[in-house]
Amino acid sequence: MSRLPFELLLALRYLRPKRSFVSVITLISVLGVTLGVAVLIIVISVMSGFDHDLRERVFGFNAHLKVLRRDGAMPDWQSVLAQVQTNPLVQGAAPFVLGQVLVETQPPFGQPRVFAPVVRGCAPELEPRVSALPRSVVSGGFQLGPRDLLVGTVFAENMGLAVGDRVTLYSWQELRRLKESHERQQPEAILPEEYTVRGIFDAGYYEFNANVVVTGLEDAQELFDLAGDDAVHGLMVALHDPLQPQTAARTLRLQLGPEYVVTTWMEDSPLMLAVLVEKNVMLYILFFIVIVAAFGITCTLITFVVMKTREIGVLKALGATHRQVLWVFLGQSLIVSIGGVAAGVGLGLTAIAYRNEFLAFLRRATGFELFPASIYGFDQLPALVLPRDVAIICGGSLLICLLAAAFPARHASRLNPVEALRHE
Incomplete structure (x- = not known):
């Protein structure tokens, strides 16, 4: 049965x-x-x-929050950084300068190649707190001394670059001054800065590897005329829990005051x-x-x-x-x-x-x-x-x-x- x-x-x-x-x-x-x-x-x-x-991969290269000043650059970033790091939800913070530049290669033979990537200036001693960039270098090293440059794997391949090669960088301020001098019919010779490729990184994401180059914070400040005030464009903030960015953003807004803007990765990376x-x-x-x-x-x-x-x-x-x-x-x-x-x-x-x-x-x-x-x-x-x-x-x-x-x-x-x- x-x-x-x-x-x-x-x-x-x-x-x-x-x-x-x-x-x-x-x-x-x-x-x-x-x-x-x-x-x-x-x-x-x-x-x-x-x-x-x-x-x-995005979090490995970009932080979970960004702190910006409403009226532009942030000259008092050290004091703001100290306040941000006291927040218990914050794992680490670091300053950044971000903008587009024109890069021209200097090959020994043939025509130079030109491209307009985004340059990111970072502080080498603080960057490990907010991103995996120092661990993403696959060729060369994470060296960001004066006039040093890190490039992505796709960018290096497209531009024919290797560790040790030299390139020239033009910021949009320099190009604007050059245009204005021509309009005044008083041509002005503007000598771009030469940079040496010290490392090639693989962020694991095509967009970063193809369109972003990295310099030291001081070099980026000079490129965008921020060196005089020792200012930066903002702070990148890493959280202990990246899935709860809104809570941390609210507390930081209350802590820093109305003159600062705090954006989350949900706003900066709508693709995710x-x-x-x-x-x-x-x-x-x-x-x-x-x-x-x-x-x-x-x-x-x-x-x-x-x-x-x-x-x-x-x-x-x-x-x-x-x-x-x-x-x-x-x-x-x-x-x-x-x-x-x-x-x-x-x-x-x-x-x-x-x-x-x-x-x-x-x-x-x-x-x-x-x-x-x-x-x-x-x-x-x-x-x-x-x-x-x-x-x-x-x-x-x-x-x-x-x-x-x-x-x-x-x-x-x-x-x-x-x-x-x-x-x-």
Whole structure:
């Protein structure tokens, strides 16, 4: 004697393959749930990976908060830095100068190359408190003495630079003075400063590696005419908990006063916030795939109820209750749903494990790069499987499938045995 409940035994018997049309519909229903769950796991894991890796790499180069002065540059940055560091939510802070410059290479042969990156001036002794830049140098060293320069890997490749090469930097103030002298018809010779490439960094994000160069704080102050007042453009602040920037920003605004502005990474990096929002939106949208698959279960059970009308009448005549008949058909739906969800989880996790190999195969087969680093900023497709997301997907899919089976199961449980057996 089997110890399984009567309803489950009967549901299993009805699900045995019999090479009938209903068996085909049942198989399609299982495949529909499988594909729906697999697609959900793949997409949500990739979005979670994007969010995690983007946050790690952006935070590794940019801080969680920025403190700026409302009326421009910050001449009293040392005193502001001391106040910021007393906040218990703050892990570290460092000054920065940020602006666009014109860089011209000095190759021994051929034409020089020109590009306009963003230069970031930082204090070498304070930078390790707020970013991973000192640990990101892959060639040369983290040396930021007078007229020293750090460049990104992509920038170095595009400009043909190596450690030890020299470049010239023009700030926009120098270019403006040059333009004004020409307008006055009194040409003025402006000699740009020469810098030596001391290191090449890899921030792990294409945008930083291609468009940012780093100098010492004093050199950046000279480039933007801030050296006289020993001023900076602002402070970068690292927090103990980067996921709660608003709380720290509010306390710092109250602490520093109305003449200072505190911005968070959510405001400075809208891309990260967009990825988080898109992940939640995709979760809701892709659940419609599971809903469509659940309609397959509904169709299967409706067909089954029509085919098994006589058997239902016999069961009811033998004393089966409404609840027992209901659970026979709900048990069918539960078995199909669990099988589809389990297969979907396996398929989804397998696809996530071999995602980059699959992309590489498609690139070799078609010659088309589906995930270009120049657009997305990552060399490989990121993915992060979170147990919470998998639990939500599995639980939600099971609930949708059971709700889809509720109407035909309830109809079967309310069949009148006399009406069911009248024409038999």
